[in-house]
Amino acid sequence: xxxxxxxxxxxxxxxxxxxxxxxxxxxxxxxxxxxxxxxxxxxxxxxxxxxxxxxxxxxxxxxxxxxxxxxxxxxxxxxxxxxxxxxxxxxxxxxxxxxxxxxxxxxxxxxxxxxxxxxxxxxxxxxxxxxxxxxxxxxxxxxxxxxxxxxxxxxxxxxxxxxxxxxxxxxxxxxxxxxxxxxxxxxxxxxxxxxxxxxxxxxxxxxxxxxxxxxxxxxxxxxxxxxxxxxxxxxxxxxxxxxxxxxxxxxxxxxxxxxxxxxxxxxxxxxxxxxxxxxxxxxxxxxxxxxxxxxxxxxxxxxxxxxxxxxxxxxxxxxxxxxxxxxxxxxxxxxxxxxxxxxxxxxxxxxxxxx
Amino acid sequence: xxxxxxxxxxxxxxxxxxxxxxxxxxxxxxxxxxxxxxxxxxxxxxxxxxxxxxxxxxxxxxxxxxxxxxxxxxxxxxxxxxxxxxxxxxxxxxxxxxxxxxxxxxxxxxxxxxxxxxxxxxxxxxxxxxxxxxxxxxxxxxxxxxxxxxxxxxxxxxxxxxxxxxxxxxxxxxxxxxxxxxxxxxxxxxxxxxxxxxxxxxxxxxxxxxxxxxxxxxxxxxxxxxxxxxxxxxxxxxxxxxxxxxxxxxxx
Numbered sequence: 062x063x064x065x066x067x068x069x070x071x072x073x074x075x076x077x078x079x080x081x082x083x084x085x086x087x088x089x090x091x092x093x094x095x096x097x098x099x100x101x102x103x104x105x106x107x108x109x110x111x112x113x114x115x116x117x118x119x120x121x122x123x124x125x126x127x128x129x130x131x132x133x134x135x136x137x138x139x140x141x142x143x144x145x146x147x148x149x150x151x152x153x154x155x156x157x158x159x160x161x162x163x164x165x166x167x168x169x170x171x172x173x174x175x176x177x178x179x180x181x182x183x184x185x186x187x188x189x190x191x192x193x194x195x196x197x198x199x200x201x202x203x204x205x206x207x208x209x210x211x212x213x214x215x216x217x218x219x220x221x222x223x224x225x226x227x228x229x230x231x232x233x234x235x236x237x238x239x240x241x242x243x244x245x246x247x248x249x250x251x252x253x254x255x256x257x258x259x260x261x262x263x264x265x266x267x268x269x270x271x272x273x274x275x276x277x278x279x280x281x282x283x284x285x286x287x288x289x290x291x292x293x294x295x296x297x298x299x300x301x302x303x304x305x306x307x308x309x310x311x312x313x314x315x316x317x318x319x320x321x322x323x324x325x326x327x328x329x330x331x332x333x334x335x336x337x338x339x340x341x342x343x344x345x346x347x348x349x350x351x352x353x354x355x356x357x358x359x360x361x362x363x364x365x366x367x368x369x370x371x372x373x374x375x376x377x378x379x380x381x382x383x384x385x386x387x388x389x390x391x392x393x394x395x396x397x398x399x400x401x402x403x404x405x406x407x408x409x410x411x412x413x414x415x416x
Numbered sequence: 417x418x419x420x421x422x423x424x425x426x427x428x429x430x431x432x433x434x435x436x437x438x439x440x441x442x443x444x445x446x447x448x449x450x451x452x453x454x455x456x457x458x459x460x461x462x463x464x465x466x467x468x469x470x471x472x473x474x475x476x477x478x479x480x481x482x483x484x485x486x487x488x489x490x491x492x493x494x495x496x497x498x499x500x501x502x503x504x505x506x507x508x509x510x511x512x513x514x515x516x517x518x519x520x521x522x523x524x525x526x527x528x529x530x531x532x533x534x535x536x537x538x539x540x541x542x543x544x545x546x547x548x549x550x551x552x553x554x555x556x557x558x559x560x561x562x563x564x565x566x567x568x569x570x571x572x573x574x575x576x577x578x579x580x581x582x583x584x585x586x587x588x589x590x591x592x593x594x595x596x597x598x599x600x601x602x603x604x605x606x607x608x609x610x611x612x613x614x615x616x617x618x619x620x621x622x623x624x625x626x627x628x629x630x631x632x633x634x635x636x637x638x639x640x641x642x643x644x645x646x647x648x649x650x651x652x653x654x655x656x657x658x659x660x661x662x663x664x665x666x667x668x
Contacts (some may be wrong), residue, residue: 088579092590093596096589114589115586289590295634296631298580298603299629300629316575318563319570321449323570338627338629376555388638
């Protein structure tokens, strides 16, 4: 492993050096929560953040993103695609969000590659941060197998107290340290400190899923007709918050807006949510998921089965944002556990005996 | 010289005229609007008053029996009628009075002259004439108004969101006001305002009306769980939503 040591007091200098070449995004306080936003100095950045309202996904797939401009004023219509290729560094990404970015990379690469996502992704450098304590009462990353950072980082930071150990994962990551003299090579003593942090961290996280995550797709297959969905549908406000804050949701709607000429304008995409009333309405007005129960089921199947079927990785990274945002306390881990409780043989037999 | 631009007229019924002020404001920030349309009647802003128009934008709610005649006249002339703002769209704050006996309200407001004034239940204009489009809000959102005008010029119905305010709160990363011990009608209220009230730390009051298929029962539980007693829930839901929430549901 190639690693460097960055003293915490050198953070300001590092950010100043980076800002000469990059836009820097990182976690910062907003009201009593945290958001990923522009970092102009080390004072803006708070790497001890628990979690953020929206995941750093928004840097790669913005809430609203221009796709192209069109102009039909002249003899030949003009269509000009819009790409954002500004070199960007995202600092302090937690492991769950790194897993979600790994999933998004697959989603937007498969089939016809999404050029808008791809352009941003290629120009973005990911600096992840080792999670050493549980970030919120709602998270359950340990159960989802997402507590360890995946291999897609460019630079990975671990807090060693008064210093950070920086593991270099790619050329892009290495470039972030170029021309910056306040880092030193990690020594054996540093690696010993790293090992201590890494071995101690696991006990700070609890398993919250009552079964192994690899059983999740099969459990869902068996639970398609479960009464759980009706129960969730009764409570659900269909407010869409769960989708909007989710690091693996990537559905979007495409819209046009014209200028006053009515002949020129732009096309853009905005995040969409499968929990909203209009999401599944198709031509002719038919809605193929017209109940909240059907939409909740769809959401949990996306997270626990469909994405795994398609991309081979679990679609829920256990960040807990949706559970935190939900006013009626719908949470993935509770839902999965409830489905499991109703499927275990003894309970099923009891149900049958009572029927 | 006669213009080929669409002729637009503004009308006001019972309301505070804040939506017309927002339009006036939009005309200053988006001066292209003045090139795109010809305004032939707009009492708030000009003395010209011409009854030859294609698009009528009506602000304010129906509150008097004689309003129906005037509404019908506008409908007969206009090709497109747009309800502008919460009063025209929902009956607005005026509809708070609908929860009381009309005679009581008249006596309370006008005293011994009560009989001189005509008054009726405050209603949305769509209860009396066909309305082709609505621009919701108290007041309307300036940017939404501009987009709506462009849609009308294209011959399309304005694309007004039918999802709740929560979506916009989350998109702009506004902290949920429930976290700060406040309550909010955002989960059942139509978005499009950019979640402006929650972004200033104030819970949504529902001025843009209900989304289609709101889960009222579940929201009532949320409000109760967050400390609102029955009276307060009823009060909150009758500020803008009196005409949208059935009496039985109000009492439930």
